[in-house]
Amino acid sequence: MSRVFNFSAGPAALPQDVLEKARAEMLDWRGAGMSVMEMSHRGKEFMSIAEQAEADLREIMAIPDNYKVLFLQGGASSQFAMVPLNLLGGSLSDKRGKADYYRTGSWSKKAIAEAKRFGEVTVVADTERGGKFTSVPAEGAVAHGSDAVYVHYTPNETIEGVEFPYIPDTGNVSLVADMSSTILSRPIDVSKFGIIYAGAQKNIGPAGLTVVIIRDDLIGNARDGTPAMFDYKTHADTDSMYNTPPTYGWYLAGLVFDWIKQKGGLKAMAEINQRKAGKLYAAIDASGFYSNPVDPACRSWMNVPFTLADAGLDATFLSEAKEAGLVTLKGHRSVGGMRASIYNAMPEEGVDALIAFMADFEKRNG
Ligand SMILES: Cc1ncc(COP(=O)(O)O)c(C=O)c1O
Known part of the structure; x- marks a missing residue:
């Protein structure tokens, strides 16, 4: 399995x-x-x-x-x-x-x-x-x-x-x-x-x-x-x-x-969620390749949309991500690009794996 x-x-x-x-x-x-x-x-x-x-x-x-x-x-x-x-x-x-x-x-x-x-x-x-x-x-x-x-x-x-x-x-x-x-x-x-x-x-x-x-x-x-x-x-x-x-x-x-x-109740959930979202936004902001359009003061901890510098690479990003075991990243059609939903059940390793994949993809395509 x-x-x-x-x-x-x-x-x-x-x-x-x-x-x-x-x-x-x-x-x-x-x-x-x-x-x-x-x-x-x-x-x-x-x-x-x-x-x-x-x-x-x-x-x-x-x-x-x-x-x-x-x-x-x-x-x-x-x-x-x-x-x-x-x-x-x-x-x-x-x-x-x-x-x-x-x-x-x-x-x-x-x-x-x-x-x-x-x-x-x-x-x-x-x-x-x-x-x-x-x-x-x-x-x-x-x-x-x-x-x-x-x-x-x-x-x-x-x-x-x-x-x-x-x-x-x-x-x-x-x-x-x-x-x-x-x-x-x-x-x-x-x-x-x-x-x-x-x-x-x-x-x-x-x-x-x-x-x-x-x-x-x-x-x-x-x-x-x-x-x-x-x-x-x-x-x-x-x-x-x-x-x-x-x-x-x-x-x-x-x-x-x-x-x-x-797991320690909602306080524990909040700490983990804030850390997961924080590192994903930090990775997006630090790159010249990915971007998130939302005012940093009201960025969601749960749903993280991001776009690639070249939308022509979206399909490749999605198929390579899938091969790496990272699925359902396609953004909503009204926003475009990608969306990573990282609810309580998404383990921190999942966010780490996404960040590592994004960095590698940028290196090869950025
Ligand atoms: C904020 C919000 N409200 C309402 C809905 C609609 O929910 P449902 O499909 O349960 O009717 C969704 C579904 O994704 C949602 O995210």
């Missing part, structure tokens, strides 16, 4: 220890005589898996008691709609309620487009310049406290590799964050948020699971006519068991949470 270093933005690499544990438990989960995939979600075995996963996530993120943790489906993209449906009031035929949105990259653009279907959206900051997103507003530059019901932002824009180095201070207005590509990468103060949501397929587990962390007072306000599956209250009242939840994804997420605990 030979495992590659997989730099995919998502679904992304999972910790090898987690995959090995899942393999060991695949046919017979701890004496149950069956795989987790085959269990009833209401049986006592799966209930114990579900409860342990939630308890571990609460512990590693220090989630306060007045927040619910929901294990849903539909991806972060469903949350683009669920957030306004549940927070902006009104009825389905009567658009009501105002929300402030930061527009800092491709994913926040999608969140804005969806929210506009349900309420009045004010774009309070827009960092697009010449068709590109390479920065976020300076801390404190955006005023809040208007009549907005909530403020939405994307702490890490996965495609552009742009990250907020701060949490916006929105005063009394609830802050909603699409944390899909940065959750669990470092400690955060959950109490600063009304809602945190994330598709699992980067730092949490496999695709198909969506985690929502929501403050109690934001539950139970869905607009009239909201389908049950899109109402946070439905899921909060049933411990995310209203319908069949994504059981195997939930189980694997639990293994990932346990792995993070064993």
Whole structure:
């Protein structure tokens, strides 16, 4: 068996220890005589898996008691709609309620487009310049406290590799964050948020699971006519068991949470992530051949886009990298070049191997 270093933005690499544990438990989960995939979600075995996963996530993120943790489906993209449906009031035929949105990259653009279907959206900051997103507003530059019901932002824009180095201070207005590509990468103060949501397929587990962390007072306000599956209250009242939840994804997420605990929690993750990103950006900046367009103050720890001096070499770079066991480095078509996603599960040796490969490629082609 030979495992590659997989730099995919998502679904992304999972910790090898987690995959090995899942393999060991695949046919017979701890004496149950069956795989987790085959269990009833209401049986006592799966209930114990579900409860342990939630308890571990609460512990590693220090989630306060007045927040619910929901294990849903539909991806972060469903949350683009669920957030306004549940927070902006009104009825389905009567658009009501105002929300402030930061527009800092491709994913926040999608969140804005969806929210506009349900309420009045004010774009309070827009960092697009010449068709590109390479920065976020300076801390404190955006005023809040208007009549907005909530403020939405994307702490890490996965495609552009742009990250907020701060949490916006929105005063009394609830802050909603699409944390899909940065959750669990470092400690955060959950109490600063009304809602945190994330598709699992980067730092949490496999695709198909969506985690929502929501403050109690934001539950139970869905607009009239909201389908049950899109109402946070439905899921909060049933411990995310209203319908069949994504059981195997939930189980694997639990293994990932346990792995993070064993590694020293989010503080340890943050140290490793900062070091991994730091050395990759340093290598890019030190070369005359590679470049990263993002303002150094808001470069992502998780997604590192870079371009080659000659885009004509992109295909050669990718095929030689693949031969060296470094895969899924192609950048998003809107940014071009390469993108190395280096989530929690990317070992430091993977980043070292990429840096060494890049230096060697530059020597031969630069
Ligand atoms: C920041 C961010 N938001 C939203 C999404 C969409 O997530 P999903 O595919 O789970 O709907 C992604 C996916 O890559 C993302 O990176």
